[in-house]
Amino acid sequence: MSKSDDIIHQATRLKIMSVLNVLAQGEAIEFVKLKQITQTTDGNLGAHIEVLANAKYLTVSKRLKPRPTTRVRLTAAGRRAFEGHVAYLREILDGATA
Amino acid sequence: MDRSNVNEALKSIEDTQAATKQMLLYGSASSFILLWGILTSFGFIFEYFRPDDAGLSWFFIRTVGIVGGFLYATYLNRTKRPVADKGLLYAFLATGVLGWLWSFLIPVANSRALDAHWTLIFMLTLVVAGMWIGRTIIAIGLIVSALTIVGLLHAGAHFHLWMALCNGGGLIVASLWLRSKGLVRYVEE
Numbered sequence: 001m002s003k004s005d006d007i008i009h010q011a012t013r014l015k016i017m018s019v020l021n022v023l024a025q026g027e028a029i030e031f032v033k034l035k036q037i038t039q040t041t042d043g044n045l046g047a048h049i050e051v052l053a054n055a056k057y058l059t060v061s062k063r064l065k066p067r068p069t070t071r072v073r074l075t076a077a078g079r080r081a082f083e084g085h086v087a088y089l090r091e092i093l094d095g096a097t098a
Numbered sequence: 099m100d101r102s103n104v105n106e107a108l109k110s111i112e113d114t115q116a117a118t119k120q121m122l123l124y125g126s127a128s129s130f131i132l133l134w135g136i137l138t139s140f141g142f143i144f145e146y147f148r149p150d151d152a153g154l155s156w157f158f159i160r161t162v163g164i165v166g167g168f169l170y171a172t173y174l175n176r177t178k179r180p181v182a183d184k185g186l187l188y189a190f191l192a193t194g195v196l197g198w199l200w201s202f203l204i205p206v207a208n209s210r211a212l213d214a215h216w217t218l219i220f221m222l223t224l225v226v227a228g229m230w231i232g233r234t235i236i237a238i239g240l241i242v243s244a245l246t247i248v249g250l251l252h253a254g255a256h257f258h259l260w261m262a263l264c265n266g267g268g269l270i271v272a273s274l275w276l277r278s279k280g281l282v283r284y285v286e287e
Contacts, residue, residue: 019118025281093105
């Protein structure tokens with residue numbers, strides 16, 4: 001039986017992890033694009049990213065050149081946690097339909 | 099956690115990942131289209147000023163476009179997560195082969211007609227791609243096709259400049275639109 005992950009399950013953090021899980025290992029996307037997909041505000045997204053970064057589920061890197069950008073990427077631990085949480089959700093659904 | 103809560107979470111994951119894949123497709127397609135937009139503009143401007151060397155220049159331009167596109171596709175696929183399905187690739191190949199065959203089968207009155215023919219074939223691939231990418235791309239493909247026919251019939255001696263603006267320019271506008279909507283992946287070691 002997989003385990004629920006309360007850090008990931010929060011609605012905005014679930015979206016953040018869903019986006020990053022589409023990318024391959026080592027790939028990052030810009031903060032502004034993540035904000036566009038998750039349809040949230042700078043402050044809200046920043047707070048949720050901090051929670052996920054503290055759990056070591058993602059990393060944040062800042063660059064100044066050629067223009068100031070913040071990039072976010074999933075860690076291997078984050079990918080495992082996300083996939084485990086999705087498996088947990090599916091198990092609940094399968095258990096409910098069985 | 100009850101069943102409706104689980105369903106809601108899974109639906110959110112599915113919708114978010116579908117939107118992400120769509121934006122990745124926009125980002126990838128924008129680079130291909132920008133490459134061809136710049137090359138096509140250059141080709142028509144070159145043909146306007148040096149019509150005698152047009153055959154060689156178009157050969158060079160198409161080679162750069164195909165090799166550049168292939169290299170970019172290889173770069174995208176190195177992550178083992180291609181965002182475009184094979185159906186889209188086959189649709190592009192089929193229309194390319196169709197265009198190549200028709201350029202031999204139909205009697206071409208002049209080089210302008212052949213240029214218009216290739217543009218219409220290229221725009222057909224863009225319209226087909228638009229079925230996967232989005233309606234704006236279909237609209238751009240149809241507008242450029244219509245402007246190509248207008249240019250063929252009415253642009254006279256300035257046909258190639260008209261095409262540099264409408265065809266190359268149309269592709270560049272399409273690529274910029276896609277880039278604004280799309281998602282670019284960065285590899286960080």
